Amino acid sequence: MAYQIEGKTIEHDEEGYITNINEWTSDLAGIIAKDEGIDMTDEHWEVVNFLRDYYNEYQIAPAVRVLVKAIKKKFGPEKGSNKYLYELFPYGPAKQACKIAGLPKPTGCV
Amino acid sequence: MAKEEFQVPEVREHLEIPPVVEGAMAHSQPFVAAADHQSLLGYPEELVDGWEDKAVEKMGEMARKYRSFRVFLDACVKCGACTDKCHYYLGTGDPKNMPVARQDLLRQVYRRYYTLGGKLFPGLVGAKDMSKEIFDDWYRYYHQCSQCRRCSVFCPYGIDTAEISMAAREIMDSVGLGQKYCNEIIGKVHKIGNNLGLPLPALEDTMEGLEEDVEEDTGVAVKYPVNVEGAEVLLVTPSADFFAEPHVDGLIGYGKVFHQAGVSWTVSSHASEAANFALFTGSYEHMFKISNRIREAALELGVKRIVFGECGHAWRVAYSFLNTLAGPWDFLDPRYPVPQHIMEFTYDLIQRGGINLDPEANDDKVVTVHDSCNVARASRMGTRPGDQFAYPRAVIKASVNRFVEMDPNTTMEATFCCGGGGGLLTDDLMELRVKGALPRMEALKEVVERDGVTHMAAMCAICKSQFTKVLPYYGMGMDMVVSVHQLVSEAIQLGTKD
Numbered sequence: 001m002a003y004q005i006e007g008k009t010i011e012h013d014e015e016g017y018i019t020n021i022n023e024w025t026s027d028l029a030g031i032i033a034k035d036e037g038i039d040m041t042d043e044h045w046e047v048v049n050f051l052r053d054y055y056n057e058y059q060i061a062p063a064v065r066v067l068v069k070a071i072k073k074k075f076g077p078e079k080g081s082n083k084y085l086y087e088l089f090p091y092g093p094a095k096q097a098c099k100i101a102g103l104p105k106p107t108g109c110v
Numbered sequence: 111m112a113k114e115e116f117q118v119p120e121v122r123e124h125l126e127i128p129p130v131v132e133g134a135m136a137h138s139q140p141f142v143a144a145a146d147h148q149s150l151l152g153y154p155e156e157l158v159d160g161w162e163d164k165a166v167e168k169m170g171e172m173a174r175k176y177r178s179f180r181v182f183l184d185a186c187v188k189c190g191a192c193t194d195k196c197h198y199y200l201g202t203g204d205p206k207n208m209p210v211a212r213q214d215l216l217r218q219v220y221r222r223y224y225t226l227g228g229k230l231f232p233g234l235v236g237a238k239d240m241s242k243e244i245f246d247d248w249y250r251y252y253h254q255c256s257q258c259r260r261c262s263v264f265c266p267y268g269i270d271t272a273e274i275s276m277a278a279r280e281i282m283d284s285v286g287l288g289q290k291y292c293n294e295i296i297g298k299v300h301k302i303g304n305n306l307g308l309p310l311p312a313l314e315d316t317m318e319g320l321e322e323d324v325e326e327d328t329g330v331a332v333k334y335p336v337n338v339e340g341a342e343v344l345l346v347t348p349s350a351d352f353f354a355e356p357h358v359d360g361l362i363g364y365g366k367v368f369h370q371a372g373v374s375w376t377v378s379s380h381a382s383e384a385a386n387f388a389l390f391t392g393s394y395e396h397m398f399k400i401s402n403r404i405r406e407a408a409l410e411l412g413v414k415r416i417v418f419g420e421c422g423h424a425w426r427v428a429y430s431f432l433n434t435l436a437g438p439w440d441f442l443d444p445r446y447p448v449p450q451h452i453m454e455f456t457y458d459l460i461q462r463g464g465i466n467l468d469p470e471a472n473d474d475k476v477v478t479v480h481d482s483c484n485v486a487r488a489s490r491m492g493t494r495p496g497d498q499f500a501y502p503r504a505v506i507k508a509s510v511n512r513f514v515e516m517d518p519n520t521t522m523e524a525t526f527c528c529g530g531g532g533g534l535l536t537d538d539l540m541e542l543r544v545k546g547a548l549p550r551m552e553a554l555k556e557v558v559e560r561d562g563v564t565h566m567a568a569m570c571a572i573c574k575s576q577f578t579k580v581l582p583y584y585g586m587g588m589d590m591v592v593s594v595h596q597l598v599s600e601a602i603q604l605g606t607k608d
Contacts, residue, residue: 108305
């Protein structure tokens with residue numbers, strides 16, 4: 001199970017989450033997004049970049065609430081909602097956006 | 111993801127028993143645990159040589175050790191009372207999802223090796239040699255049981271399929287076949303303290319964020335403390351409460367309740383998880399390890415009471431096993447139950463007039479309640495039988511004006527599992543989860559159409575996540591699900607008791 005990108009092989013798990021987060025590149029994000037049926041826009045990138053920054057600081061993806069707050073700050077109150085994030089990432093902002101951002105899948109009762 | 115191909119069951123006016131469709135869910139099985147998930151828990155990394163004999167031996171060992179397990183295997187008379195009681199059978203029509211058939215997957219092997227009739231005349235008593243075919247069925251169908259115990263309510267002998275499915279999973283783990291979802295999570299709790307893998311700095315950041323939000327929202331400085339020594343209460347709550355929606359709104363509610371009660375509290379990063387997935391895998395060893403973190407945290411912080419947040423199976427482990435697993439709790443304040451449920455805490459406060467709730471704050475809602483299976487059938491609250499149903503309803507009714515019950519065949523003791531319990535709340539089982547939710551979805555739709563219900567309150571992290579995910583499959587909004595303490599949070603009049 002691996003993504004092929006520019007002659008490089010990047011391993012992923014059964015669901016497409018890459019196994020080594022250091023192998024992530026923005027080109028790879030585009031490929032994963034395509035597999036998910038998502039066309040990356042600036043708003044998508046904003047979420048993905050925020051997730052990666054947060055992960056670098058805390059070694060975990062942010063809570064949905066934290067993400068909503070950050071997006072609200074950036075794009076205004078009409079986009080600062082869970083609903084808006086689901087419009088961007090229909091399978092759920094936490095899981096689908098994490099996959100595109102190259103982060104591990106959030107586990108547990110979520 | 112987003113690529114599932116299956117038919118969402120049709121929602122009918124009344125619950126109907128589906129025609130049998132042999133093998134309808136034979137393709138459904140969860141991802142297998144990787145070698146490192148297994149080894150971390152002390153299980154073989156992959157299926158061991160001679161697994162057939164080892165599995166049979168383990169089964170015999172468990173039957174000798176656990177009287178209940180043996181009685182459940184011996185007692186069934188095939189009366190059929192359970193056959194139409196499982197939500198997974200009702201949602202899939204697969205006959206192996208009838209509880210008796212699920213039990214028989216293990217019972218047939220037990221009979222062959224551990225009963226006289228099965229040893230002498232296997233063909234006459236439905237006894238079979240252990241085989242790869244049978245073992246594969248175990249992996250598939252013991253991961254199509256959410257251990258909700260609804261079938262056991264209707265069994266005249268009280269046979270508990272949950273216990274058989276837990277035992278089967280423990281046997282499979284012991285010979286090297288584990289489920290990825292559960293075993294990865296148990297490993298995370300051992301390493302980090304919670305299912306999510308949420309480390310201390312992230313926990314602190316999340317709780318600080320809640321303090322800011324609540325103060326901005328209400329003008330009152332409600333605290334959401336982490337690792338505070340000398341706090342009165344240690345709150346043990348599912349880590350989903352720190353992370354997911356609508357869970358976090360429940361956590362906000364607990365904080366407001368403690369604030370108005372004037373009781374100091376804290377969460378612990380060491381025991382930042384109420385859930386205990388080792389219940390699902392039938393491992394007492396890991397159930398103990400996870401529970402013992404709560405003891406260590408309580409001692410370290412010097413708390414007087416332990417209160418559990420909204421989490422179904424956590425409450426089952428806490429209520430039924432915490433004392434024998436990680437007790438004695440003689441260092442806690444003996445005037446309070448050990449442990450106490452947040453619902454008991456809030457209920458008690460309402461009774462004593464220690465909390466001001468204005469149900470008008472929830473007048474935009476018509477609310478019904480989903481009884482969580484593990485709260486309903488595997489534990490209790492309060493002091494009287496049935497308080498586990500009375501307390502959540504009393505708390506909800508104190509917080510909302512319009513409350514509606516769903517069909518009584520689907521509530522309280524007869525409640526249906528949400529479809530995601532028992533270690534099945536994983537994306538690789540989405541078809542099963544959607545289909546297993548059918549009975550609850552039908553009952554909910556009925557009150558939506560008849561009574562204008564807008565929200566369904568839940569008291570379990572798994573239920574909340576599961577419904578958020580499956581409601582859209584049935585044409586309903588994911589935001590219909592609310593935490594019970596989210597309703598309290600909306601209704602509470604902060605600043606009036608301080």
